[in-house]
Amino acid sequence: MLFIFSAGGLKDVRHYLDNEQNETYLQALVYGELSYVLRNNAGELEKQEYVTEIQDRLGELWAGLLISRDGEITSVAPFLQQASPHEDWKQLLEEPPKAAAFNSFRYETSEMNLTYPDGGEGKAVLLRRIDTVPIYWRPVGTLFSLAFICLTSLLLTYFVSRSIIRPIKKLEAAALQIKDGDLTHKVVATTRGEIGQLSIAFEDMRVRLKHSIDQSLQYEENRKMLLSHISHDLKTPISAIKGYVEGIMDGIANTDEKRIRYMETIYRKASDMDQLIDELFLFSKLDLQTVAFDFKVIDMSRYMEHFLDEQRFDLEKSGVRLIYENSGMHPTMIAADPDKLSRVLTNILNNCIKYMGQQLEESRKEIHVRLKELDEHILVEIEDSGPGIEKEDLPYIFDRFYRAEQSRNSETGGSGLGLAIVKQIIEGHGGMVWAENAEKSGARFCMKLPKSMLVKAVDDHEEHTNH
Structure with missing residues (x-):
């Protein structure tokens, strides 16, 4: 519409309305002047210059004058001739209508009879245009405006539906699916702006909620497995204790030697139960992250020397040779809890001893402990000469209650919590632990512990000073 106004030379709608109102006013002024001349001095119409000036x-x-004398037309306005070249002006002058239409414009007529100075009779008819636009322009313009408004409304409705309503409908469908417990359908952001951000936030909520539910289901499954394993691991020694007690009560152990052997077995089974309960209690606290770590900055090299010296005597009684390999490392400081770290090393060594115990008596039984310094970590390797670990068992040996010995024999497989406790403690130190098979034979357990931040700062300072 602005383009139409501009093409028509109208810069402002108010300018257009002012022209329409002023045109009628100016026509009235000229007609008033002409009426005065015709009534008082009709002889002026016989002057061609005056008539031409008036017609111009x-x-x-947008008006014109028809003038006649004694029934003959003496002057027709050039404007009217241009508006209707083939019009019968004489007939229109004899019977002037109240309104006429030329070239799609409406005209209003005003007639006046006059008398020339010589007594001749004459008539003057004024035709003035009362429309500033063609007759059909107003209804066509109205229809065009309505069509334009309808088309704009349809386009706006379409774009609003596409950019707002449809995404909101998708979010509504996703919300209903989530309400019904279906979290598998991904919410895709199809638009930008606020609706797109809402879709992204909704998808993030769905992912987090699904992760939370999956985690809860996994926890529930873990609790069921925990109860199952605890029931199995406690029932076996309890059944054995009951059997030996009944043997004593029934008099089967009728000698002092048998009674002593029965009592030693009962004590050993009770000790196994006590150890299992202790490990289960520690693992539960580690899993719930309720264990407080007492971190201290320690020299890992000296710590390993003292710890292995304490363990060497007990290992030699079991026929296991302990070899500590420390390639002349300078003090390597780490932030660790000495008690928890001792528990980690003890569990790994016990695991090595149990599986090496399944070998023949004449087999070589050795445990090699290596300490290596990396850029930002300390690497501890514990390698035994046992039978190694099956490849299918390697990814799972640090899971709770997992045993490579599927018979779940506590004499050989342990409680199934020792390595799980190792993993929890090492991760609590900000490190990582894994297992692999050695090149020749045996299993190798690797622990990577981060260096103390204080030590790294000192090393960086020394390196900068050397440069």
Whole structure:
């Protein structure tokens, strides 16, 4: 619509309305002047210069004059001739209508009878245009405006539906699916802006909620497995204790030697139960992250020397040779809890001893402990000469209650919590632990512990000073 106004030379709608109102006013002024001349001095119409001037002035105002004398037309306005070249002006002058239409414009007529100075009779008819636009422009313009408004409304409705309503409908469908417990359908952001951000936030909520539910289901499954394993691991020694007690009560152990052997077995089974309960209690606290770590900055090299010296005597009684390999490392400081770290090393050594115990008596039984310094970590390797670990068992040996010995024999497989406790403690130190098979034979357990931040700062300072 602005383009139409501009093409028509109208810069402002108010300018257009002012022209329409002023045109009628100016036409009235000229007609008033002409009426005065015709009534008082009709002889002026016999002057060609005056008539031409009047016709030009009226033509500028979209009006024209028809003049006759004694029934003959003496002057027709050029404006009217241009508006209707083939019009019968004589007939229109004899019977002037109240309104006429030329070239799609409406005209209003005003007639006046006059008398020339010589007594001749004459008539003057003024036709002035009362429309600033063609007759059909107003209804066509109205229809065009309505069509434009309808089309704009349809387009706006379409774009609003596409950019707002449809995404909101998708979010509504996703919300209903989530309400029904279905968290598998991904919410895709199809638009940008606020609706797109809402879709992204909704998808993030769905992912987090699904992860939370999956985690809860996994925890529930773990609790069921925990109860199952605890029931099995406690029932076996309890059944054995009951059997030996009944043997004593029934008099089967009828000698002092048998009674002593029965009592030693009962004590050993009770000790196994006590150890299992202790490990289960520690693992539960580690899993719930309720164990407080007492971190201290320690020299890992000296710590390993003292710890292995304490363990060497007990290992030699079991026929296991302990070899500590420390390639002349300078003090390597780490932030660790000495008690928890001792528990980690003890569990790994016990695991090595149990599986090496399944070998023949004449087999070589050795445990090699290596300490290596990396850029930002300390690597501890514990390698035994046992039978090694089956490849299918390697990814799972640090899981709770997992045993490579599927018979779940506590004499050989342990409680199934020792290595799980190792993993929890090492991760609590900000490190990582894994297992692999050695090149020749045996299993190798690797622990990577981060260096103390204080030590790294000192090393960086020394390196900068050397440069």
